[in-house]
Amino acid sequence: MKVKELYIKDYHQFEDFRLDLTYPEGHPKAGQPLDKVCFIGQSGTGKTSLLNIMSRYFYNLHFFNRMAATRLSDMRDDTTVDGISMKFQGAKHIESSYIDNYISLALDGEGIFIANALSNEFHRCNPVALFFPVDFTNNVGTLKDVELYRDEENLFLFFSGLNYGFIWQKINEQIVQYREQQIEQSLAVSEVTKKIGVKSEEILEAAKKYQEWEQQNINPLKDLADTFLDRILNKFNLRVNPELDFKKIEDVKAIKIETLDGHEVLYDFQSTGTRQVLLSMLPLYTLKPNRTAIFFDEPERSLYPDIQKEIVDIYTSLTTDCQFFYATHSPIIASSFEPWEIVELKFNPKTGKVYQELYYEGERHVDNYTINPQYLRWDDILQRVFDLDSEGNEKRVKALMKLATLESKLKKKDITSEEKEKLWNEYLKLSKLTGWTTRMTNEKN
């Protein structure tokens, strides 16, 4: 289920606010809901509010759905249950009112299957929505009641209330199961070798069977490490220890992280960036969400730019046909999005209300977009997309003027070679400090 449109009639800074969340005309997916959306805008414009509004809507929708029917598509045109009113038109347009306001989302697809059709087991259920608030790593291990924000069918998960141990425990169930089977397989090989008078062909056959089993049964920890986590952790000089040794009780309590030269780094000593990566990727790996709405507030938090560059694609690769909603202040995160996937929020100075800055002129068609963050340099994104009105510190302006002056003086014919050398050395030093482009030829000449 994916959101095609959001409409807010009146809620704080949003008034008669409508977002078209579909691909524009001229796009291969024209008219279909966007796969990912990125909210940007000045602090206070309501990026986080939109994530909250939409995720809470899903929460309300789910409760209604659980009580009322098996599929949204089976519902009548107008239904009101528990204060939530919904309208279903041809395109399954749904309206909901809560917190005394009027907010609606147009949803695409078959609708939501009721929870009873799914297993209650955490790792098997497919959540309708996942929400990673900005501070989700802060509450790790401190929240006693993991279930607090989970409804009984696990279809809606607030990750502010989910702790690391709990997530790891679920992954660990798969690992322990794998380990049990591995021991069973190796015991079978061992039994063959112990037999008196065993032929070498029999030993080879048993070893071959073991190898075949290994090939057919992927070590979940190794898969997690090789496919996802190590790609990022290696940048921190870290990696997952994929060995299933279980020598002490701590070995099963948490994923084992070690330095690239093999020294274990316990959870309490891991950096905030490492935790951010682990705590966002582990649930996605475990749940394997499919057609889920996933909300991330400030995914760049504690991550160095090179990781920010990849993180959106990594999250996407951990899921199947999901719809992501991000709120960010990072130009690097924004560069992972096509222009129609970015929603820039701005204050109307006259009304104080928020509107969407449009990146296209005329008809909403891919050819009419005038900004594409995927084509811009990071500093250009800051200036053109994030509206930063300067390219650097104010002192840079003076340094550039000094360089232009030095360049002008160097071109003069009436200076001595000593003066020229002195100016040149000063010029070289300052040009290195400012990243000045010393072009030898002027194409205009």
Added chain:
Amino acid sequence: MRKINKTTILSTAYKNWEEALVAHPEYDSSKNKYYYDVVMNLFHCQQGLCAYTEQLLCTPDFYEANNWVNGKYQKPVNWSVKGQLEHFDATKKQKQGWLWDNFFMADTDVNTKIKRNNSVHEILKFDRPDYDEFQLLEYNSNEHIFIANTELDESDQEKINEMLFILGVNHEPVRTVRAEYLEMKLRSILLELDTWEDVKINQFPTAFEFCKREIMNY
């Protein structure tokens, strides 16, 4: 930053009032009845450009002479201009707040974020009779930066460079906007899609003229 001729007075009602003043009333843009007369007469003199950065702030239809009747500006219903009325020398704002000689129209960000109440040197007062931008300034066309003419003595260069900084001439986003605007205009000429005579330059004329002189080698 090109020379601005402020001798064309269309807002004669304001000018007569200003010249007759013994003491200036307190400056309050929202209360004075001549505010728009001043603003639009300045735009007429500055041809719609920011006096300092030469960004386009006002289109000709709003500042053409036919907008004045009996020495008063007739504000159209669709009136829409950018920029702020700027007191060049901020120290004169208190006692000579309505002095025509001290007024320019300037980009809002330059006025409020960069120039503010910084003290100024008259050397870069663009309406001075002896002001000549080509004597006082140089333009680095690779990086689109204005600097003082390096032929001048060091003291004057220092004053000019300080003024260029105070007036926001090389600040962002002005420099990038100027660079992009001029590069496209120059390319269109060099690729013979346009000519020096016919190319339409509606902002940054001084920088354009410097580039032209450099390319034409004079």
